[in-house]
Amino acid sequence: MHKKYYISTVKTTQGQGAQHNPDQRFSKYTYERNEYMDEIEEEKAKTEFLEVFPKTIVNSVNSPDLSFVYSMNPYQGCEHGCAYCYARPTHEFWNYSAGIDFERKILIKKNASELLEKFFQKKAYVPQTIMLSGNTDCYQPAEAKFELTRKLLEICLKYKHPVSIITKNALVLRDLDVLNKLNELDLISVAVSVTTLDEELRRKLEPRTSTARKRLETIKTLSDKGIPVKVMIAPIIPGLNSHELLDILKAVSENGALSFGTTMVRLNDTVFPVFKDWIEKAFPLKAEKVLNQISEVHGGSHEDRRFGTRMRGEGKMAEAIHQTLKIGRQKYFPEKVKITLSTKHFNPNPIQLKLF
Secondary structure (H helix, E strand, O other): OOEEEEEEOOOOOOOOOOOOOOOOOOOOEEEEEEOOOHHHHHHHOOOEEEEEOOOOOEEEOOOOOOOOOEEEOOEEOOOOOOOOOOOHHHHHHHOOOOOHHHHHEEEEEOOHHHHHHHHHOOOOOOOOOEEEOOOOOOOOOHHHHHOHHHHHHHHHHHHOOOEEEEEOOHHHHHHHHHHHHHHOOOOEEEEEEOOOOOHHHHHHHOOOOOOHHHHHHHHHHHHHOOOOEEEEEEEEOOOOOHHHHHHHHHHHHHOOOOEEEEEEOOOOOOHHHHHHHHHHHHOOOOHHHHHHHHHHOOOOOOOOOOOOOOOOOOHHHHHHHHHHHHHHHHHHOOOOOOOOOOOOOOOOOHHHHHHO
């Protein structure tokens, strides 16, 4: 029999995506919320940085929906606090909740650069572009303090190894010096996530991310430096940002993006209770409609794990969205551009080579 602990009904907290900690799937305890312990939630709202020591930093990616073979994540959990984040359930494997814990208990992999260097030194290793990050944002606010991402980029430069970045934070511009050097050898590409141009929506949906204006400026700055930039409209949320697609495509094209990709929102596992609670507080008048439309594009469920379908959606509404994207591609991205990075410069023994 599960024990029950009671925590408070949460008022909407500004600057925070999750408004409570939903039950952790792997815990033997069940938590219920009541009105008597507000101070518990205030305590949980303080960000903690917790050092961990993983044995590996590079992950193999085995998904037909994704174009990259390897990814690496210097941080677990993400301060950005996006209510829809598909990575939230991964925090439960560390015995934390996918809710407030995910954005307030940040796990720091301080040995990330050392692990990457060991990975590159493996005798049988064949270089392939590695994605930074793939799970949580490698330029989330914690990066300003810990600089783990910069150290990983420096290791990639040392070994002349290709790396691609995906982020929604303008902090990436801090590392332009390293990015420029990587770009000289065709070793870098950057994907900037642009979910909305509506600042009111951005503040509620992605509370601690860079503004849309800053993201457009980031695209332009990188593009002006000759660094290949792709944009990810991710996720598309029917009823929230789906009406902005053409405006977003126009804006990112004008600022130098070479191509774009998209994903449809899906609310697997404990993402659903976090998102449902968030939207009912942030947009109470449209919450039911948005949740119903999300289910509609996934065959009647808010979850979708089907390869080939989960990121595109299905049905009439999804088809209408993809028709809009097709128009936007023809109008703003008429020429197909495939960003390909080089592996020919890879040097697994940079120190030994310098000896000669």
